[in-house]
Amino acid sequence: MQERWNTQNRNRDLWLRPGDSVLEVFLTLCAQLTTHTACFDEFLGALSYTEMHQAVIALAIKISQYPEQCVGIMMPSSIGAYIAYFAVLLSGKTPVMINWSQGLREIRICAEITNVQRVLTSVRLMEHLNQTHGILDYPFDLVYIEEMRKKISWWEKIRIKMYTKLSPARLMWVFGVKGMRKHDIAVILFTSGTEQFPKGVPLSHENLIENQKACLKFFNPNEKDVMMSFLPPFHAYGFNSCSLFPLLIGLPIVFASNPLNPKKSVELIDSMGVTLMGSTPIFFDYILKTAKKQETSLSSLRLVVLGGDTLKDSLRVETQLQHPHITLHQGYGATECSPVITITTETSPKVQACVGKQIEGMDILIISKETHVPVSSGESGMVAVRGSSVFSGYLQGDPHQGFILLGGEYWYLTGDIGYIGASGDLFLLGRLSRFVKIGGEMVSLEALECILRESLPGALMQEQITLAVCEVPEDKVKLCLFTTFPTTLHEVNDVLKNAETSNIVKISYVHQVEKIPLLGVGKPDYASLHALAISLFG
Template sequence: MTDGKPADGNTAIDHNNRESDIPAADALDAVTETGADAADLTSTGIAPDSTAPTNPDSDEDAEVDTSSWPVLEGAPFKLSRARRSVLQAMMRAKAKVGGKSVAIIDADGRKFDYNEILRASFGLGSALSRLTEKGEKVAVLLPTGAGAGIAFFALNAYGRIPAMLNFTAGPKAIKAACRAAQATKIVTAHKFIELGALEELERHLAEDHEMIYLEDVRETIGLGDKVRALLGPVFPDLVATRVSPDDTAVILFTSGTEGDPKGVALSHQNLVANVEQARAHVDIYPTDIVFNSLPTFHSFGLTGGLLLPLLVGIPAVLHPSPLQGKTIMERVRKTRATVLFATDTFLNQYARVAEKGDFDSLRFVLCGAERVKDETRTMVRREFDLMILEGYGATEASPVIAVNQPERNKPGSVGRMIPGMSARLEPVEGIEEGGRLHVKGPNVMQGYIFADQPGVIHPPKDGWHDTGDIVSFDEEDCVQIRGRQKRFAKIGGEMVSLAVVENIATSLWPDCLHAAVTLPDPRKGEQVVIVTEYANAERSDMVAFARSHGIAELSIPKRVIPVSEIPVLGTGKINYVAVEKLAKGGD
């Protein structure tokens, strides 16, 4: 199960077995289905990548001598495999595994093969092309499922650019995202709005956006659309709009917790390259089945959970809400999924509700978006003998930068860089081991799009993206994440990692959330405080732990602030902006 070997052949899914061919118009039914409980839909999403740096202290235009910065190169990568559009990449997968191979298994158990997904994409795209212009950015507001995937490929097939919206972000942030992308039309579904109780959001968005409902579009599908739906999968070059691999394929958005969200423009090459880099780095078997409940407005959910299986040629089991732990475990067992995409927060929840046998079909769990806690890793290994492969990425890198491998899994690291990537470390004052990570590769974004300069793509200088993360490379070239530069405090001239402060609290009180933040200090410039959900937390306990484990005294917080609940984003990532407000309120 965890030794990297293929799962046994008794999977519950026959990749090539379909009882009937569903006409294109009927396959479009999937676009309006959600399969989620209404209570979960408005809180299912991972928040946009909140680790994306704003780099307020950096001067993009300043000339900096980088010649002395240490540089590390990943394994060679054959770029030719990425020089195609996402639609061409899916056509290649279809040719490899066969049009009747299962591509997507939706939340209601419906199976869609490659032919059906492609027919629905060409048919829907044809209808949407009458409502939009070539090259137009069209916002998409849908949960994870076949419908979101079909809408993504439908827009791309006809030269439109999907801008994936976080429906948990609220009207202000969503409007800012649309403004940055210059998206005036939003594709969604009546059923999704109803099940998610999103009527208030819908009302706000409809004030200055044209709402396109997929149920209404389906009613307009005519003979011409059906002909294109039938011809597209067979003769795509005759039907699809010709695009370059260097054209924008999607716009995603980073967190707006410190201001308006930034758009991240990713090209077709960026997305296809990241899929090819990942498959070259981690062995994926023809018998594999990916389970994904992470949202498609997040790069991990879009590239890892949707595009990777579709473009490689293995089934993607999609689920609209990562919060439905019990249901997810039942579906993992029923579908015999072999690879589970998750975050530490969600995996911890799944492990607590899982019953014996629920994880048996899995080869490994691939975790990203946040650090995997030792407690989670230990519990999953002890209770289920299951391997966790921790990875690291950023929306700006499509997203995968590094990931552990089944044959070389090094807990505490995020593994080696994927093929085709280059990294360099910018020295940071006060930090002796490691530096600020800059990355370059075929998966690195076209650039940022800002709300105050709508539609303008600001490319990273010389192709290098500044991640804002402090990392080091060990003797095996594995990446060790030390923290974000913003997640260090400077106290009396010394750099203190806030992650170390949090680790002390986690070691003492493992069943609670803890968050370390800095506040102004009149004597030392900054002070560290720890906000914790553990009601009986005492600073004296942290002092004793630090001394007994040889941890520097500077890593002991000045104050401990118990709270009833630490605010988190949709991923389970801690919302440090809100935590800082809590800490200031406790002054």
């Protein structure tokens, strides 16, 4: 397999082929690259574009028999997940990415919003989930792609061979999707539900492709590059930027199914010669610590773009010291923006709050929280964006929810607070929902967490997330600190006092938990923590 991977990945043009839809671009690529290796995972090995093409057609024949419009996909980062995705598109259905890391209540909401009745999944994932979460009563039928493959009839095998020889346009005509256009829905994702119930986010083919075009200019891959993807497909960054992007430009991609298994990720980086990677900061930190234990230099890795959370200065310094050959950049985005909004450049200030300049096709405006009018240069306010990558509105409810009308055009409000610096880069101060007003002052809960994380003895030198601060709604705002280690109110508030925070900022409650609940992408589940704080102290 390694020989095949190394010898058939060269002499290919890395660019986005023309097409109105993600499906058309993919089918065109399959027709051009044929025997070139497209991807690898530890279960299926290396697949060529022709092999992927055949698998997509085989699955699409089965899926096209479903009467419902929306078909769910609940799979980890893997070849199978994206075969399923393209197959759902080819069958004329709408792919819906299900986040299995959420609670059953949130999954039910997602299924109701989209009327999903069937979800494509894998035996391995369900065995893993049954072991870790117990057997859950999902609100839809589970369809195992391993079983679907076994049930392909001899007549269907003949059809697959015939269809594989058709041109992209002819194949789309056969499946009745020749009329697929750029404004049609290419995928339905969901907001993370970090602070409230998840919302359905329909992204069009144009949204995804335009975001990929901007990422292509930034990554500027060459024929020696190999990309790794381990973020789950329900995560916008993992889905579009880390997986669809390489698949649609002809860049070889290595899938790792579990971001919580950094040992496997390190092994694949070294054995497959991975050069490019997208990650969240916490998962990349796991990889660095594992590489250090295994005494490997990750010598092939040249560029890592982190998103989904703040790149802390300590992680940047650690990367520079351990692996000076790795260029580290930070991106900022939102599911609603397909997802990339900004990426740091070589000239961007190397500070924690800086998330870089807007990508091509994206405009950023900073507006006042109170008056909703643009602020002066350098002033902070709500971050609003517009562009070809921005979605058209949430499923159900008010189509303009989350947007603001300025100068006759709708801008999407990201929910973040920030400002544009003198360099033209965007600096983020935190989520609007993670600010609370205490004594007339706006206090960032993220800033408090940062202070406590760097000063409380129990939080120092820990690999896992060890604390989180939540608001407890009462007549007067009170703050609750959750920790995974023993501490006291006196110790906590002494740390805040020594950090010279405002005298009115104090923690009112401390509660030790076994672990901080996390979302599937490694960020704290503040919705669960908020509910726990209310039940304990509300």
